[in-house]
Amino acid sequence: MAEVAPSLLKGAGIALLICLGLPLLMLLSIPCNLFGSLSASSADIQEMTAQAEQLTVTWKDQRSLEDKAINLFVDLLPENLGFISIEKNLGNTNDYWMIAITSVYSEQDVMLIDEDKIVQTMQAKLKYELKAKYDSEGNFEGYVLVISDMTPTELMDKLGFDEMQRMWAEVIQNTIADAEYSAPSGSSDNTAGMDFSDIVFTGRGNSKDVVYFSQYDSRWGSLMYGKTNTIAGAGCGPTSLAICVSTLTNKTVLPPEICDWSVKTGHRCEGSGSYHSLIPDGAAHYGVPCRGIGQSKTELVKALQEGKLVIAIMSAGHFTRGGHFIVLRGITDSGKILVADCASYERSQKEWDLNIFLAECNKGAAASGPFWVLG
Template sequence: MPEEQRTSGESSAASARGAAKTGKAIANIAKGAATGGAHGAALAAAKESKKWIAGIAILLLLPVLIVLMLPVVIFGSLFGIGTDEPNAIVDDTVLSANMVSLNTGISTILSEGLTDVLARIDADFAASGCDEKEVNNPYGADVLFNANQFISMYCASKDTDVESISQSDLEAVLRQHVDQLYSFTYKDETRTVEADSSSDSSSEEAEETTITVRVYTVTYNGEWYFADHVFALSEDQKDLADNYAENLSVFLSDGSYQVLSDTEFSAMGLSYDGVVFTDGETQVVYYNQLDERWKDEPYGTDNIGGYACGPTAMSIVVSSLTSDTVDPPHMAQWAYENGYWCSKSGSYHSLIPGAAKAWGLACEGCTPSEPQRIVDALADGKLVVALMAKGHFTSSGHFIVLRGVTSEGKILVADPASYQRSNKEWDLSIILDEAGYASAGGPFWIIG
């Protein structure tokens, strides 16, 4: 069985990728700052994304580049010029408050979009002449979105007009296009049903009648629909938005950018057919997203190898804890059809409890402040899906499966991107320290 080719140098480079990929000479970045403030600096940096500076310079510039690639809508008074107003560069409470406010604002508008599309469905049905309707809404009452991507596309659309960037303006732009957040399709089905026999109680056999049912399917158009249809981004602005979103996720350690590095994705000839781990309390079926059998298969408009750590992790869980065998391509298709795929960013965090519920598995959220719950769950034969941020397992965000605990208290894992890491024993402290921020009850989900 081939091993992944990993070196410490490659790992360091991958870790630096998120924040330093737009690195260039200091002079050009400074020029951008002079013409457009921090946002102008980001634009200048993005234009030089293919010209790398020396490794040591990358490391030295990392903090600066992260700041330059993040917009003032997140940091408040970015450099506090002439004011005493606190900013998120030096005050984590300000950063947290800004992000909560932005997430709440976007979520509110997306909820309005969901209400809007359901109202449009009602109007369409009223004019359809059909007898009944069904609505397939895979999102339920939950509104799935990537706030980092919305913020990044909005800021990229402003070019160097940094003064006009604000949360209220972002919300106004989204609200103007609330009817484009969700769309629907439908098909009409002819069905045979029992007729209402209440008026003829003497009838011994139920009569049947034919009705027409219009079946609607709700679709979230996704953040990248907005790139073209709302923010009207150029290709350069799309690149800039990508860099914004990636760096924001790295800075926040929120695990929202679940994309393998180019080095990892280029691994060749991997195949793990039939691999099963038996050294934990539960026998675990192992899948790897980079397996040559499905690496290049689709996950939405992305691919499984680069983006499907979430579906692959749930393939491991479902195949190990139920009688079903669900490989990554089938789980990726299910995740896409049920609204858990996040374009260019991997999966929404709610994929984990959503897939667990769909396969009849109990799922409980858990935080890093509850290490004993994790250990006890593993000792009881349960599996724990963990969302990891930058560190030993990823340079951005990554779902892994905790599959057992040794007698010495070491944690066994099933890493969807690395068979090597899956064969190591890990200190629980590393996993707790490197867990990302997560919605949907995470960053740990106990499943059994």
């Protein structure tokens, strides 16, 4: 039986290639590029950026296609090989890295993306290992087929990336990803482990009273958000959404609940934080009106003046050294912005200049960000 297994795996592998390759042919006909980096100023690059943002949204669906393909792989195994069990260990290379690596591998040129390269890029990351299985007494029971994917470094090694290609892949990945939270330089607000029960920020002018949650709250900060980090380390997106949902619906929805929903629905990006689509999709799930306004200063000020809440995805600057979701909760008569920053109670007490948000927002945000109006 052990001799038959490799040939069966080869045949099933061909079916897996077909199942993955056909949808990918259409998916990857959209080019990747620098996703809104500061050098993207020409009309051509701006058009490619828009296409790449669409790819960011579409790529999320590839996870379900991949899962269906692997299930097909399992179904193709004959019933008399029932002693071979299947284990899946996917998610070692997140979607942002796959977009970045595919972009660099294809030299950011749609004309270079043919079917062979598409299949190569996706299949290169998958590993298949047939491992012997033994019982507690050391007796052979059969085989376990382990299907896993490589880390970004392993995948780039396999594809033969040189140092320049690795650098560009990292630049693209950092540009489009909501990085796990890291405090900005000079931050002194160490609130880890505190209990922030029943905190409400009082509204001013047209702004609402806003429920406040911290991702570091001792009640949930140490709970896992997905497989690779805690709510304290990576849960700014769900926590910001929990602030808005709890404020706008008058129903308390805590961060762990939204984290669980995010993981189950594919909005958790392991190793990076949350996909930007978490905000509009999560708001819709909880019945909260939400619309992305891009980088529109006019729409941003108007929304805050109307008493709406705004979730912003920020890049390096006053609020983070990487990527970070925060809530803009109001605007003062003098035009200063009030925030509910789930990573800093201290920053949430200050008034901020509007231009800071326009300058430090993630300009390559997907899902119609970097600003989403809720309410």
